Amino acid sequence: MSATRLRPLAEPVISGALLILAITWVGTDGYRQDLAVLTVTYGLIGLGLYSHFIMGDSLSIAYNAYAAIGGYALGLVATRTGWPLLVSLPLGIVAAVLISVLLGLATxxxxxxxxxxxxxxxxxxxxxxxxxxDGVTGGAEGVILTRSISVFGAELGRDQIVVIALVLMWLIALLLSRLRRSPFGVALRAKAQASVAVEAAGVPVTALTLISLSIGAAIGSLAGAVFTTANLSILPESIPVSVAFLAVFIPFLGGRSSPWGVVIGALLVTELTFNLNFFQGSGTLLFAVAVVAVLIFAPEGLIGLARDLTGRLVGAVNRGGRDER
Amino acid sequence: MNADILSCQELTKSYGGVKAVTGASFTVGAGEIVGLVGPNGAGKSTMVDLIGGEQQPDSGQVLAGGVPLAGPPSRRARRAGLARTYQYPQVAGALTARDNIIVGGFARGLSSGFALLRAAARGVVAPGGRALREEAGQVAARLGLRRIDRLAADLTLGELRLLEVARALLQHPRIALLDEPFAGLASDGIAGLSASIRTVAAGGTAVLLVDHNVDIVASMADRMVLMAGGTVVFDGAPRDCLASAEMQAVYFGTGQVDR
Amino acid sequence: MIPLQVIVSIIETGCFFGLLAAAMFVVRESSGFFNFAVGGYAVFAGLASAYFTSVRGLPAAAGIAIGVVGAVALALLTEVLVVRPMWKPGANEELPMVIALVATLFALEQISGVLFGRAALPGPQLVGDGAVRLGSATVTAQAALEVGLTALAFGLLLLFVYRTRMGRGLRAIGENTPAAIVLGLPVRAVRIASFTLAGALAGLAGSVFAARSGIIFDSAMDYTLFAFLALVIGGTASVWGPLAGGLILATIQSAAIFYFGAAALHYATLAAAVLFFAFRPQGIFMKRVRV
Incomplete structure (x- = not known):
């Protein structure tokens, strides 16, 4: 089938087109930019969790910590040093990865x-x-950024930051989708169900788990960096502990069979909750009920639902074997 | 020069006071197929776990190519080229049979945790794995495992056994421990599997075949090791083993076996 | 040395955790999974009872009754709407259902907030301000009531689990659900009974203990977390496990606060969890396993 040959290209092209649409839709509208920033923050945290929870079955959920590290790295570099702010990204990633590895070893x-x-x-x-x-983090008041990230001497405005954030989420979802299909991703997913056999085949399972946790922590740290860059401030409660639960629910809502399910789930969460003062509002109620309903009626999430529907249409013409989850 | 790839020396293991294996010794040479037989509770599974590293012996040791085998299963697989299958298949049901199989091949190239990190980086840049997937297809075809792109959860027990053998073969093992590979297989499956095992052994791999089915084992093995009550009671040519008094005693209860 | 007064407070908190853990315990025993929604039942019961007494002016006993009945109703709804459609015995496919229970926890938290308001409410005062001096400590009538009701609840639970046919069925099914189904044991009936009990225990905890320091809707997740920790610490081998675990958890938390200040609560809980999970994952009361 020629369709099979086009498949590797289909994913970046289709998702890239949707990305461009999204960027165009957001434009310079402040409200839509807020929506986009929140979607990217949730989306990145969800993608981080995807790498070890959905693929590897490690339900490690310290995501407010990883995101806070990414955010505070930015805030502290901005207020305490004269370094370029871009330096804070690798700093935050390294610190988050370090914490995740230590936590992973302890648990x-x-x-x-x-x-x-x-x-x-x-x-x-x-x-x-x-x-x-408070000596380090500014305590309950947090850190207010005095400058923004600059590239080649030019400070980035909010417009550019939103575009970069959307591209970042797209890129990470795309890379994770590739990782998922690679032998590494296959081994990681096999570990989730048959850890003993994967270990006996020669894969150091602890290292496999730690690497997947590190990937997640790095992405989580970027989520915090995006949030902080866009809002120019970071507080302890900017990213609440319960954000981890969102990240757990998101792939179940969107669909676990692909990282794109996380992106879809993050879009939905933002849509459901944005106007309704999050974590206090009835948006959370709607969201929680939606998660329960999707889990009961569409166990493969919205992607699975869409696949079922198209499957039924195509199935009438061409009956094939079950696709891999 | 000792051609023994795998050598078990005086292995002893007990669980909570119950002795599962007592002073068991035997060897498997390069390219040799050794059948390990014995009734339920003879200690066969414990031997496999001791060699594979799932369990540690109370005393005695396992040598691979003359070097003591130690550490977790993953290290044994990488250092000694050890591969195994399970009496109760250990597969990821949510993955296709092919993906389950390539895990064996994936592990082949790993020398350390850093190699794993490199594999992750490579996976992000170019997922690849096409060569592994093709190899998995070829090995499965030789074994007679046809439904290779179905989810492992949909396969029969017999197909899962073939899947596990295929995964082990993708490791390109020097030592293969096959735990009850024939149980639940139809006759054509048995033929495909037997031929594959012979091919692998002809390539120099030491094969330890553990099975209840004495007839199948005898038809394939170069040598048979009979266990009863946790000890090795006979070690020799299949024909001699089948005719031995120990065999009679163990399987037909016509005499007392020394424990 | 910890003052006697702090010990009295530890016992109160321990009883609260113990009841919540017991609610999780009965479902764990009957069905083999953790019902993470129990914190939601407790918050709903606490807020309902507080609302009907302090806002609507009903007598305290009526408020508590409404809270407990409401919690039981929510527990039964959970069983019917979430567990029954999603439960697959024996299979390793429990995860989506338990995730759904966690989502239920958040839904219950929000429903409570929507129905009864998002402000903290004072709990119903069943007894007056009377108090007894006990050495250097004062035991309030409220504290005595809490401990007394907890003792009563555990006594009844004990009778149920060990003395009734259904209670014995509860333990048999939790051990091996697929086997219980094959044997024709009334798996569903026992599960419904265990959810009823879970609702009652969590409801009692929420509504009676709300009088101590008031209640607010967003405590549900913490309640569930502490119930889970208490259950893990105490183990599931005995009905006393949850109570023992609750008391130990309360002791660790209160001692940390007493010696190191309020912020130490989180550090101490984390340390206790890591230590317990690493060294004694089967809990204080070990289940005897035959080899």
Whole structure:
């Protein structure tokens, strides 16, 4: 089939076209830019979790910590040093990865909800520390950025930052989608269900898990950087502990079979909750109910639902085997 | 020069006071197919776990190419070229059979955690893996596993056994531990699997074949090791083994076997 | 040395955690999974009882009754709407259902906020301000009531689990659900019973203990988390496990606050969880496993 040959190109081309549409739609409209920033923040946190939870079955959820690290790295470099702000991105990523590896080593014998509980407690402790350590983090007042990221001497305005953020989310979803199909991704997904066999085949499973956690932490740190760059401030409660639950729900809502499900889920969450003072508002109620409903009625998420529908249409013409999840 | 690739020396293992294996020794040479047989509870599975590294022996050791085998299963697989299948297949049901199989090939190139990191980086840039997928297809075809692009969850027990053998073969093993590979296989599956095992052994791999089915094992093995009550009671040519008093005693209960 | 007064407060908090953990325990026993929605039942019950007494002026006992009945109703709704359609015994496919239970927790938290307001409310005062001096500590009538009701609840739970046919069924099914189905045990009936109990226990915890320091809608996640921790610390081998776990967790948290200040609460809880999960994942009361 010639369609199979086009497949590797289809993904970047179609998603790229949608990206351009999205960028055009957002334009310079302040409200739409806010929507975009929130979508990217949730989307990146969801993609981070995707790399080890959906693919590797490690329910490590300390995402408010990773995002805060990315955000505070930006804030601290901006206020405490004269360095270019771009330096803070690798700094934040390295710090988040380091924390995730240490946390991963401390919890390497745990799995499932035991792991979730400990990492959630870590999140709460980290949040408490952010407020406590006001000498470093500015305490409850947080950090107000005095300058923005500049590239080649020109400071980026909000318009550019929103575009960069959207491109970043697109790129990371695309890369994760590739990673998922690569032998590494296959081994990671196999580990989720048959850890013993993957280990016996010669794959160091602990290292595999730690790498997937690190990828997630790095992406989570970028989420915090995007949020902070766009808002020019970071507070302990900017990214609440409960954001991790959002990130857990998002792929179930959008669809677990692909990182694009996370992007779709993040769009929906933003759409459902943006106008309704998040985490306080009835948007969260709608969202929680939607998650329960999707889990019950469309276990493969919205992507699965769409695939089912198109499958039924195509199936009438051409009956094929079951696709891989 | 010792041509023994795999050598078990005086292995002993007990679980909570119950002795599963007591002073068991045997060897498997390069290119040799050794059948490990014995009734339920003879200690066969424990031997496989001790060699594979899932369990640690209380005493005794396992040598691979003359070097003691130690550490977790993944290190044994990489250092000694050890591959294994399971009595109860260990597969990822949500992945296709082909993807399950390529895990064996993926591990082949890994020397350390850093190699894994490189693999992740490569995976992001160019997913690739086409060569591995094709190799998986060829190995599966030789074994007679046809439904290779179906989810593993949809396969029969017999197909899962073939899948596990294929995954082990993709490791290009020097030592292959096959735990009950024939159980649940139809006759054409048995033929395909037997031929593949012979091909692998002809390539120099030491094959340890563990099975209940004494007849199939005897038809394939160069040598048979009979276990009963946790010890090796016979080690020799299949014909001699089948005719031995120990075999009679173990399987037909016509005499006392020394424990 | 921790003052006696702090110990009294530890016992109160421990009883609260213990009841919540017991709510999670009964479902765990009957069906083999963690019902993470229990924090939602407790918050709903607490807010409902507080709302009907402090805003609507009903007597405290009526408020508490409404809270407990509401929690039981929510627990049963969870069973009917979420668990029944999604539950696959034995399969390794439990995750989506448990994720749905976590989403249910958030939904219940928000429903409580929408119905009863998002401000903290004072809980219903069932007893007056009376107090007894006990050495250097003062035991309020409220504290005595909390401990008494907890003891009563655990006593009844004990009778149910060990003395009734359904209670024994509960334990048998939790051990091995697929086998229980094959044997024709009334899996569904037992699960419904366990959800009813979970609702009642969490409802009692939420509405009775709300009087201590008021109640606010967004505590549901913390309640669930502490219930889970208490259950893991105490283990599931005995009905006393959840209570013991609750008391230990309360002791660790209160001692940390007493010695190191309020911020230490989170650090101490994290440290306790890491230590317990690493060294004693089966809990204080070990289940005897036959080899």
């Amino acid at each position: 390497r014998r745990l799995n499932g909800f035991y792991l979730a509980a400990v990492t959630l407690l870590f999140s709460e402790a980290f949040q408490a520390w952010l407020i406590d350590a």
